[in-house]
Structures are given as structure tokens and as C-alpha cells.
Amino acid sequence: MNNRQLFLSHLAQTTDFPLLIEIEKAEGIYMYGPEGRKYIDLISGIGVSNVGHRHPKVIGAIQEQLDKYLHLMVYGEYVQSPQAQLAKALSDTLPEQLDNVYLVNSGSEAVEGALKLAKRYTGRREIISCVNAYHGSSHGSLSVGGNEIFKRAYRPLLPGITNIPFGELDFLDSITKDTAAVIMETVQGEAGIRVATQEYFSALRKRCDETGTLLILDEIQAGFGRTGKFWAFEHYGIAPDIIVCAKGMGGGMPIGAFVAPQEIMAVFKNNPLLGHISTFGGHPVSSAAALATIKVLKEENLVEAVEAKAEQIKGLLQHPKIKGIRNKGLMMAVEFESFEVLKPIIDRAIELGVITDWFLFCEDSMRIAPPLTITEEEISAACTLILQAIEENA
Ligand code: PMP
Numbered sequence: 001m002n003n004r005q006l007f008l009s010h011l012a013q014t015t016d017f018p019l020l021i022e023i024e025k026a027e028g029i030y031m032y033g034p035e036g037r038k039y040i041d042l043i044s045g046i047g048v049s050n051v052g053h054r055h056p057k058v059i060g061a062i063q064e065q066l067d068k069y070l071h072l073m074v075y076g077e078y079v080q081s082p083q084a085q086l087a088k089a090l091s092d093t094l095p096e097q098l099d100n101v102y103l104v105n106s107g108s109e110a111v112e113g114a115l116k117l118a119k120r121y122t123g124r125r126e127i128i129s130c131v132n133a134y135h136g137s138s139h140g141s142l143s144v145g146g147n148e149i150f151k152r153a154y155r156p157l158l159p160g161i162t163n164i165p166f167g168e169l170d171f172l173d174s175i176t177k178d179t180a181a182v183i184m185e186t187v188q189g190e191a192g193i194r195v196a197t198q199e200y201f202s203a204l205r206k207r208c209d210e211t212g213t214l215l216i217l218d219e220i221q222a223g224f225g226r227t228g229k230f231w232a233f234e235h236y237g238i239a240p241d242i243i244v245c246a247k248g249m250g251g252g253m254p255i256g257a258f259v260a261p262q263e264i265m266a267v268f269k270n271n272p273l274l275g276h277i278s279t280f281g282g283h284p285v286s287s288a289a290a291l292a293t294i295k296v297l298k299e300e301n302l303v304e305a306v307e308a309k310a311e312q313i314k315g316l317l318q319h320p321k322i323k324g325i326r327n328k329g330l331m332m333a334v335e336f337e338s339f340e341v342l343k344p345i346i347d348r349a350i351e352l353g354v355i356t357d358w359f360l361f362c363e364d365s366m367r368i369a370p371p372l373t374i375t376e377e378e379i380s381a382a383c384t385l386i387l388q389a390i391e392e393n394a
Contacts, residue, residue: 128213
């Protein structure tokens with residue numbers, strides 16, 4: 001059996017229509033398949049390869065760590081240099097009070113940890129999240145998700161969760177003194193790139209402060225420079241009480257974190273109640289890769305360049321079939337009339353060598369989230385191919 005047959009018969013499938021693209025190597029913004037096929041990865045493995053595939057400094061850091069040790073002991077027991085250095089570097093990107101880092105392996109796990117921390121710290125049981133939010137696929141993170149179709153089959157989920165519409169001021173009074181936390185994506189990703197106003201975030205912060213509710217911002221997709229600031233909340237001049245991150249963090253390696261002030265995180269060490277435990281959280285190789293990723297984002301000024309690149313894409317992707325482009329930096333959704341119009345365009349673009357996608361909860365829009373390292377020429381080439389795919393389906 002060839003790899004494609006093995007994939008179909010032995011790997012658990014999550015859709016009836018897998019893309020079935022075979023990749024043998026990936027570097028920068030490019031992925032390479034058999035027989036010389038070359039693709040531009042315009043979605044960064046869904047918001048992961050912010051510094052491009054196999055960035056030499058990330059690879060170097062991984063190799064250096066491989067020569068030292070792999071796994072030693074469950075998270076938080078041994079002093080491991082990559083974890084300690086990463087925790088410091090990560091807190092340095094955040095407001096001063098967010099100085100305590102819990103390292104995990106993925107976005108869903110970061111959300112799980114943050115929710116437990118909020119309940120434990122406040123002693124409250126209720127959580128508020130948003131309609132059409134996506135926070136992960138594990139039971140807890142799915143419970144705070146905001147799409148009923150995805151949740152229905154798995155009920156009963158966590159109790160005490162209310163979904164409010166994202167960005168609508170009128171619903172902020174649902175946050176009360178019984179609310180342990182509000183969890184929200186700073187920019188909604190899977191909803192199809194939805195942004196809220198400055199006024200909304202200021203009012204949200206104020207309401208959380210008034211009620212003693214913790215504000216958890218999910219920057220798993222929006223963080224690590226994707227929106228043109230290192231963290232998307234920086235656009236709104238507010239700060240969360242807990243931030244969750246993953247995806248782009250490891251430069252292609254699995255790692256995530258939830259970060260909170262020392263005072264909040266300290267509740268996890270109050271015995272005899274079990275705090276939070278992870279065997280592999282902050283794996284040394286992933287931590288070394290994440291540390292290198294932060295350095296690359298800074299040294300190469302990638303975050304500062306995001307806005308100009310987004311504007312270039314918006315300028316180039318003009319076509320009567322495109323109804324509009326929603327974006328926050330390089331987190332972009334190109335809107336078409338319907339999924340039926342969009343699907344053949346995405347398929348044709350892949351044949352032409354450009355990989356885009358749609359969104360879990362928004363099927364009429366094309367996902368564009370290239371590596372932040374993409375150049376002007378590469379943007380131009382990718383957009384020309386997308387326009388060709390649109391034209392051929394017109
Ligand atoms: N939150 C957001 C905003 C996400 O986009 C994702 C992943 N798409 C997650 C959480 C879950 O992350 P993971 O798949 O690493 O568990």
C-alpha cells in the first residue's frame with residue numbers, strides 16, 4: 001500500500017473529504033510534494049508556522065537540545081533550562097503582571113488549565129464565553145466553545161457555561177459576581193475573523209474588574225505576531241488576567257501555555273487539593289523551539305511588517321466575486337457568496353499550488369494566514385494564482 005492508502009485505511013479520519021495532499025518537505029512558505037509539486041502554504045498549517053517552516057534558528061535550537069536531553073520528569077519538577085528561559089522570554093512579551101507561565105502541549109490543554117485556574121482562584125463555578133467561539137476539542141474547551149452543532153453530540157458538557165454574542169456591549173451585564181471567568185478570543189478565528197471594538201474591550205475589562213471576574217483571552221490563533229502586534233490585545237490597550245497561547249508558539253513544535261500573575265497561579269500549589277499536572281507539558285525540545293521562535297519574531301522585525309503585508313494582499317485580491325475581506329493583520333477572511341462558490345476556487349488554487357482553507361464556523365470565506373516571513377514577491381505570486389483560480393471558476 002502507498003502512503004495515501006495507508007492514510008485512508010489506518011489513520012482516524014475527521015472528514016469525508018480529506019485534502020489528501022502529500023508533503024515530503026517544507027521550508028519557509030513552501031511545501032513540496034512528490035514529483036516536484038510545490039505549494040505556497042498560505043495558512044501556515046493553520047496559524048502555526050508564523051516564522052515559516054523549518055526556520056534555521058528554530059531547527060538549530062531543536063538540534064542543540066536534542067544533543068542534551070529529551071524528557072526528564074513531569075512538568076515542574078526538574079529545573080530545565082529551555083523551560084525556565086522560555087517562561088522568562090514569554091513573560092517579557094506580556095504586561096508586567098503576567099509573569100507566571102504554565103507550559104502545556106496544545107491550545108486545548110492551555111484552555112483547560114486556564115479554566116481550572118479561574119475556578120480555583122475565584123471559588124466560583126460559572127464561565128461566560130462567546131457565540132461561535134472555538135477554544136479546542138477536549139471536553140472542557142469544547143464546553144466553552146460557541147457552536148451548538150459541534151457540541152450537541154457530546155452533551156452533557158461542563159455545566160455553568162453561558163455563551164454571549166462576541167462584541168455586543170448589551171450582553172456584558174451577563175457577567176456577575178458569580179462569574180469565575182470570561183473566556184474570549186481577542187480576534188475570533190474559526191468564526192471567520194471577527195473583531196470587536198475598542199469600546200467593547202474597555203467595557204469588558206471594566207465589567208470584569210467590577211465583578212471580580214477573571215478575563216481569559218485566547219490568543220492561540222491571534223498571538224505570536226499574527227495580527228501585527230505580538231499579542232492581539234495590545235491593539236485594544238487592555239490586558240487579560242490570564243492569557244492562553246499555543247499554535248505559532250513552537251515554530252512548528254507542539255507547545256502551549258497559560259500565563260497569569262504569580263498571585264493567581266499560586267493557588268495550584270496549595271495542597272492537598274490537586275493543582276494541575278502534565279507529563280510532557282513544555283517538552284524541552286518544544287521549549288527550545290519556542291524560545292527561538294520568540295527571538296526570530298523580534299530579530300527579524302516580523303511583527304512590525306504584518307500590517308503592510310496585509311494591506312498588499314487586500315490591494316491585490318480585488319475581484320467582482322470577492323465580497324469583502326475581514327482581517328486583523330495577517331489573520332484574514334476573504335468573503336465569497338457561498339461555500340458552493342468558494343469550494344471550487346480553493347480546490348483549483350491547490351491545483352495551481354496555493355493552499356488556502358475555509359473556517360470551521362464560516363464556510364463562505366477563504367482563510368488566509370501566511371507565514372509572517374512571506375515576502376512582497378511571494379504575496380504577489382500567491383495572489384496572482386488565487387485570482388486565476390477565481391477567474392477560471394467565474
Ligand atoms: N483556541 C483557538 C482560538 C484556536 O484557534 C484553536 C485551534 N484551532 C484552539 C484553541 C485549540 O488548539 P489545539 O488544536 O492546539 O488544541
